[in-house]
Amino acid sequence: MNITAAYTDLYQITMAQVYFSTKPDGQAVFDYYYRSNPFDGGYSIFAGLEDVLDVLENLKFSPTDLAYLEQQGFEKDFLEYLKAFRFRGSIRSCKEGDVVFPTRPILQVEANIIEAQIIETFLLNILNFQTLIATKASRIRHSAKDGVLLDMGLRRAHATGGYYASRAAFIGGFDGTSNVKAAEDYNIPCSGTMAHSFIQSYGDELKAFRDFAKVRPKNCVLLIDTYNTLKSGLPNAITVAKEMESRGQKLMGVRLDSGDLAYLSKKTRAILDDANLEYVKIVASNQLDEYVIKSLKEQGAQIDIFGVGTNLVTGKPDASLGGVYKLSEYKGEPRIKLSENLIKVSLPYKKQVYRMIDANGKFYGADAVTLYNEDPLTHMEHPFDATKRLDLTALKQEPLLENVMDNGKRVVPSRSASEIAEYSKSRLEKLPEEYKRFQNPHIYKIGLSPKLKQERDALILKHKA
Amino acid sequence: MNITAAYTDLYQITMAQVYFSTKPDGQAVFDYYYRSNPFDGGYSIFAGLEDVLDVLENLKFSPTDLAYLEQQGFEKDFLEYLKAFRFRGSIRSCKEGDVVFPTRPILQVEANIIEAQIIETFLLNILNFQTLIATKASRIRHSAKDGVLLDMGLRRAHATGGYYASRAAFIGGFDGTSNVKAAEDYNIPCSGTMAHSFIQSYGDELKAFRDFAKVRPKNCVLLIDTYNTLKSGLPNAITVAKEMESRGQKLMGVRLDSGDLAYLSKKTRAILDDANLEYVKIVASNQLDEYVIKSLKEQGAQIDIFGVGTNLVTGKPDASLGGVYKLSEYKGEPRIKLSENLIKVSLPYKKQVYRMIDANGKFYGADAVTLYNEDPLTHMEHPFDATKRLDLTALKQEPLLENVMDNGKRVVPSRSASEIAEYSKSRLEKLPEEYKRFQNPHIYKIGLSPKLKQERDALILKHKA
Known part of the structure; x- marks a missing residue:
């Protein structure tokens, strides 16, 4: 249209x-x-x-x-x-x-x-x-302080209204979007990680991470909650991060998309730091808005990058x-x-x-x-x-x-x-x-x-x- | 796009x-x-x-x-x-x-x-x-029973998402839309009345109604709440309805867009009936949703046609x-x-x-x-x-x-x-x-x-x- x-x-x-x-x-x-x-x-x-x-x-x-x-x-x-x-x-x-x-x-x-x-x-x-x-985005920016904010809402947006939502979110203070079309037309930084289906298609999480890191070593973010965040996803991500180091590459981040983000992010940060992976960032998503992010900050959550979807692009609750x-x-x-x-x-x-x-x-x-x-x-x-x-x-x-x-x-x-x-x-x-x-x-x-x-x-x- | x-x-x-x-x-x-x-x-x-x-x-x-x-x-x-x-x-x-x-x-x-x-x-x-x-529309249809339902939400829709909203509303049980583009592309009945600005541009409400009825006698609906619904808008609409009768035409309806819709619609119905204008329909709009319409029905409101906007096309509150x-x-x-x-x-x-x-x-x-x-x-x-x-x-x-x-x-x-x-x-x-x-x-x-x-x-x- x-x-x-x-x-x-x-x-x-x-x-x-x-x-x-x-x-x-x-x-x-x-x-x-x-x-x-x-x-x-x-x-x-x-x-x-x-x-x-x-x-x-x-x-x-x-x-x-x-x-x-x-x-x-x-x-x-x-x-x-x-x-x-x-x-x-x-x-x-x-x-x-x-x-x-x-x-x-x-x-x-x-x-x-x-x-x-x-x-x-x-x-x-x-x-x-x-x-x-833009106003919603500005409020989320206010809570996130210097954290990186990414719009990931296109799948829950009001059809093609999502195109304009990504633009407005950027104006209101977001750093980038997952929305390729909007990024392309409005020259907004575009970013993305991986979906659970990627890991499911392998069955083997470590193999999935390895393939991904080999093909896309730049800005590589591994999603670690498909099976078990702390027992499986994070150890596998650390293995791959070390393999990347041996190739002169750096894992950019790991992503949490479920569970208690405050608890998991602190645990994840500590485990990454113990493995001398201080540079690996923590990305979090899952029904975030300005209030959830404010609360996460107050709890000392160790989140560097916030992915925000539905609540941003639909301007909830208004x-x-x-x-x-x-x-x-x-x-x-x-x-x-x-x-x-x-x-x-x-x-x-x-x-x-x-x-x-x-x-x-x-x-x-x-x-x-x-x-x-x-x-x-x-x-x-x-x-x-x-x-x-x-x-x-x-x-x-x-x-x-x-x-x-x-x-x-x-x-x-x-x-x-x-x-x-x-x-x-x-x-x-x-x-x-x-x-x-x-x-x-x-x-x-x-x-x-x-x-x-x-x-x-x-x-x-x-x-x- | x-x-x-x-x-x-x-x-x-x-x-x-x-x-x-x-x-x-x-x-x-x-x-x-x-x-x-x-x-x-x-x-x-x-x-x-x-x-x-x-x-x-x-x-x-x-x-x-x-x-x-x-x-x-x-x-x-x-x-x-x-x-x-x-x-x-x-x-x-x-x-x-x-x-x-x-x-x-x-x-x-x-x-x-x-x-x-x-x-x-x-x-x-x-x-x-x-x-x-479509689900929201279906719920509104459930409340409105046999009442006519018109989507009027484009101005409050999520940008071009409003185009798809009009289509989905029709599938869910609406009778038509004010959205010309969606009506044209999806072959949905299209309808519209007049805005307050039309009457304001004249200053003179009766003259505004007369001009409108002369140029658009078919499906003519007069908006009667710009100055005072019962003291000015309705009497002027009745004058124009009678003039239309003398030309062999029929006023289709009057529209209420503010105030207590239950009270005003009953009053309006009685006054129209007293003037032998039983055929003139009453259209109502103003922040309607399935709950408001249900309540209006329970109060015996005399509304034939409901214009629904924001709450429909944004799928509020979800x-x-x-x-x-x-x-x-x-x-x-x-x-x-x-x-x-x-x-x-x-x-x-x-x-x-x-x-x-x-x-x-x-x-x-x-x-x-x-x-x-x-x-x-x-x-x-x-x-x-x-x-x-x-x-x-x-x-x-x-x-x-x-x-x-x-x-x-x-x-x-x-x-x-x-x-x-x-x-x-x-x-x-x-x-x-x-x-x-x-x-x-x-x-x-x-x-x-x-x-x-x-x-x-x-x-x-x-x-x-």
């Missing part, structure tokens, strides 16, 4: 037909944002932008899409429009890999409303998922990020979506977001949402609590949204997954620790400029009247 | 290199099965087979895959092998859409071990996910099915994977699975796993409890695994998603109700033939010696 413009919800096309027939010229602004951090965490890592831009530059309806839509009863003149459809709008976005927070725009689309609607589903589909997984795409301006007029639930009230107009930086260059813990071309702020206001405001005069204000696409074409160079991962790491380092802890993380402040708040409140009152 | 043979884990290719260099001719049998039903349910719906067969018939490494693997240090002669790689093995499978149960083979791959390993990741990736989602692929035979010799955990011990040899059918043609509640060519069974034995056996003499025994692919080519006609959905429905009707309930469903019995059990136990003892 290739992503074409038909990778959308039917209602986008139905609405497009109505706009086309009744008011085809309306320019719209939509905000992409989410309402709460996944995993009860204190932040998210924004990911997926490069994929979105790559697709948007070339998005069209295929001939089979058009034939299908004709069958669905869309009119001839509208089908002609769809045939010529390209995304010709603009996008302003914060940088991919940045640390982001709820309720403030991460990205804005400004385009003819027909184009803006047709791309909505695709844009949400890619950004919601990659942001979820499994989804509820990012939304809300109309904030139409034909130059502000638009708002009301709700009984205050957090669901959207923000009108084209906007900018400023991050507050303290005197040490660290994030102060506040982003301010303003109208697009406002003067620097002296203070920001709480979105709803009129008694709360924050003085910003001592802080540096960094604008976060930048033009990345104009008239359907990129206006910034594309960035590799490595560059984005590096950037993400540098940004996360500026976020104080209290926002990163798993239990009740500190709440990052999102404020509004006085002007934006005033405009929004006037609109709310107007709609209620 | 197109699925090529590089859509796999690196270790499959690494192991393949070792097999290629040391023992390239080993024929292997692998079993696909899972160990426990998702969602604490009593069954699963097997899905994804047609996609697997479609891909396998044409699977190869692309030139860029091969260039990448060369960079990764694989040897020239092995790269030549990969260049010529095709899947030339056989597959025996139960029918897609069938009701399946834990610990028994759903599908067996018989092929050269190199080919069997290279396809493993892809096969698990597609079957695990689609089976998860988000994954832990299906595995275990070596059961190599070069004609049985293979077994041991574990301290009895449920993790695999079954050796090529096998067949028989479903027990009672005198009324219903499923009796037992599947028996046998060696491939055994005589009909008179009884089956519990996998581990020697005191438990089941007399089968009064039951019809239906073989479940059939040849679907030989020498890399399909040997059965491909089946459309509609045919599979119909088949699935007919199979589920044969499963007694007690296996379908959400709370502590009855446990379906999986037994072994006496011969298979004897062979397995002998192998276990041999390995422990």
Whole structure:
């Protein structure tokens, strides 16, 4: 399946037909944002932008899409429009890999409303998922500290979504993936060991290890839990490691995939060290996530490399990020979506977001949402609590949204997954620790400029009247 | 991203290199099965087979895959092998859409071990996910009874995994999807209504409804909760419905997307009926799943059509099915994977699975796993409890695994998603109700033939010696 413009919800096309027939010229602004951090965490890592831009530059309806839509009863003149459809709008976005927070725009689309609607589903589909997984990866990185993290989740991923999961995991702090296709396309380090079936096919574990080490001596990792980790797998691995030494080679590691990883890794480390194999690394896998890895670390487990699968690539337990795409301006007029639930009230107009930086260059813990071309702020206001405001005069204000696409074409160079991962790491380092802890993380402040708040409140009152 | 043979884990290719260099001719049998039903349910719906067969018939490494693997240090002669790689093995499978149960083979791959390993990741990736989602859909269908069920989840799906989610949801009992691409490719009914942004773009709700109804009078569903459901949305929809009547048209429905759906749907139904609009359907959406729909039904909610998104397409709360692929035979010799955990011990040899059918043609509640060519069974034995056996003499025994692919080519006609959905429905009707309930469903019995059990136990003892 290739992503074409038909990778959308039917209602986008139905609405497009109505706009086309009744008011085809309306320019719209939509905000992409989410309402709460996944995993009860204190932040998210924004990911997926490069994929979105790559697709948007070339998005069209295929001939089979058009034939299908004709069958669905869309009119001839509208089908002609769809045939010529390209995304010709603009996008302003914060940088991919940045640390982001709820309720403030991460990205804005400004385009003819027909184009803006047709791309909505695709844009949400890619950004919601990659942001979820990059955030999960970042949390696992937080637990693993300097340990090596490998994504091994493709077999449990949501079909081809696993391709994007591997990319997002790398952006969020993983070192590599077992997913060959993703590694190839996104230039992510690729790694792999062996499966139990390999050893089973031999019946003889030692012979299996020997053959493997002979053919693949580089980065050789032996899986030692097929029969009995300490009584069979580890002694056989040591035999092979010594044979490799005699050939001037070094066994890279042994892998544990079952049992008590804390206990087994400590025992394994001690036995390897006694055999003068201090250089042999210990790889562990089996239903790991940020909490299990944290616990393993606390128990002094001797694990150098963590293989993480299901919990990473499915973003468990949340499994989804509820990012939304809300109309904030139409034909130059502000638009708002009301709700009984205050957090669901959207923000009108084209906007900018400023991050507050303290005197040490660290994030102060506040982003301010303003109208697009406002003067620097002296203070920001709480979105709803009129008694709360924050003085910003001592802080540096960094604008976060930048033009990345104009008239359907990129206006910034594309960035590799490595560059984005590096950037993400540098940004996360500026976020104080209290926002990163798993239990009740500190709440990052999102404020509004006085002007934006005033405009929004006037609109709310107007709609209620 | 197109699925090529590089859509796999690196270790499959690494192991393949070792097999290629040391023992390239080993024929292997692998079993696909899972160990426990998702969602604490009593069954699963097997899905994804047609996609697997479609891909396998044409699977190869692309030139860029091969260039990448060369960079990764694989040897020239092995790269030549990969260049010529095709899947030339056989597959025996139960029918897609069938009701399946834990610990028994759903599908067996018989092929050269190199080919069997290279396809493993892809096969698990597609079957695990689609089976998860078809099962979720089936549970939602169980709650919704005769209500119409529409998948609207693409925006919250795991990137392009959403494409396969829409297909699997249809197989599991949904009536249609909003996902245009999936509807087009899999010939699934496609439907859609309108978004809040449509009404917001007008500012004037009545004008928005009027324009929509004029341009799209067929299957017209008006979203009535943008401003105030009962005070604004519903009265405006009624006005438009009457205008449509005067043009000889009929409003298909109104949609509720927030608030108390039980209360609002009953109110809405009564008001529509008072306006002689008994034919106007009520569509509801907003974080629905099998439990919410069950509760709505119990409260007498007046909902004709349920739109289900996130919880369906992400398979929440499980988000994954832990299906595995275990070596059961190599070069004609049985293979077994041991574990301290009895449920993790695999079954050796090529096998067949028989479903027990009672005198009324219903499923009796037992599947028996046998060696491939055994005589009909008179009884089956519990996998581990020697005191438990089941007399089968009064039951019809239906073989479940059939040849679907030989020498890399399909040997059965491909089946459309509609045919599979119909088949699935007919199979589920044969499963007694007690296996379908959400709370502590009855446990379906999986037994072994006496011969298979004897062979397995002998192998276990041999390995422990």
